[in-house]
Amino acid sequence: MTRADPPGTAARRAALRLLDAVLRKGLPLEAALDTAARDLDRGDDRAFAHAIAAEALRRLPDLDALIDGATRQNLPHDAKARFALRIALVQALALGTPPHAAISTVLPLVDGGPRKLVHGVFGALMRGGARLPDVPTLPDPVARRWEKAWGPDAVAAAARLIAAPPPLDLAGDPPGDAEGFSLMPGHLRLPRRTQVAGLTGYGEGAADGSGRWWVQDIAAALPARLLGPGEGRAALDLCAAPGGKTMQLAAAGWRVTALDLSESRLARLRENLVRTGLEAEVVAADLMRWAPGRPFDAVLLDAPCSATGIFRRHPDVLHRVRPAAIAELAEAQKAMLARAAAWLKPGGTLVYSVCSLEPEEGERVADAAPADLAPAPIAPDLLPAGLVPDGHRLRILPGALEAEGGADSFFMARFVRKSGG
Known part of the structure; x- marks a missing residue:
C-alpha cells in the first residue's frame, strides 16, 4: 500500500521544479511557473510554490552555507537532497512555516538514503538554532561583478534590497482608495504586499476614468x-509589451505606435489599453526587420536586457545571467539603437533604457550611439528628489531612494537627432 503524501506536498514539488528550472536549466522563474505548477489546481498553492522558490533564490548562498555546515561532505549543487533542504529550510527560517510541516512535505520529494539525510540535516539545524542573516548574501560572481562596476556600497545596498519584496508602485491616475505616498506626479507608492486586485478600476473598463492606472516601479x-508632453505628436515605443510605457506616453498626449515581437505579451498590452481607456497603434513585429514607413517625433527604446536591475522582484536573475549573455545582449542593443535612431525626425528625441546593472548594457551601449544622435541633457525636475542625472544620462544604483522603499536599478540616456542627420 502506497502511503499518501502529506497535504501541501504538491506545492513543494512545484517549488522544486521551479528551482531546478532556474538553477539547472537557466530559465526565468516566471516563464517556468506554468510547467512547474501543472499539478496544482488551487491558486494559493501556485502562489505558495512561487513564494518558496523566490525566497530560496533570494537566500540561496545562506541556505547552502547552512547545509554545507551540517554535512560531512558537501552535497552536489544539483543534488535533489540539497534542493529539498533548501525548500524545507527557507520555509522554516524565512516564511514562517512550522518546522514539522516544512520537513514532512519535502521528504516525499526524495527517496532512499537521501530521505534519511534530509531529515537528519534538517533536524540537526533546527535543534542547533539555525537562522538566516537579516541581510542576505549575494552570489559571489554577482557581488564581484557589481563591486568592480559600482563599488562595495552598491553591493551592500543590493543585499539589503533583496531581504524583502519591494513596495508596489502605481502610475497614471491612481484610484482614491489606494493609500500611500507620492515620489513624483503621477505616481503612488503603496505598502508592501498591498493587494492591487482590490483597488477601484482593477480589471474593469475606464469609462469613468477609474481604471486609468497601472503597476509600474x-x-x-x-x-x-524624459520624452515630455506629446501634444499630439507621434511617438514609437519599441519592445513595448506589457504596456506601462505605452500607456504613459498615451496619457501624456502622444500618438503612440507600440511595437513588440511577442504576440502573447501584446495581448496583455491591448487588455491594458482597454482597461485604461487609452489608445495606441499596436504592431507585432521584429524591430530589426520592421520598416515604419514614416519618421517619428520621439522614440523610446526600452531594450531587451539581462534584467539584473530588477533582481529584488526577480531574484532568479542573480543565478542564471552569465557574462556571455550580457555581452550578447549588449551587442543586440547597439544594433537596435542604430536602427531606432534612423526612424527619428531631425530634432526628435530618443530615449534608450535598460533595467540592467551591467555597464556593458547601459553606459557602453550609449557610448556607441550613432553619430547623428546628440546628447540631450536630462532636466533634474523630471526626476524624483534624490535622483541626479549626469548630463544626458541617469544611472539608478541599488540604494537609490532606499529610505522611501528603494527603486529598481536602471540606466537611461536621452538624445536628439541632429538636424540634417
Missing part, C-alpha cells in the same frame, strides 16, 4: 517621462 516610469 518608479524607475521604470522615468524613461517615458
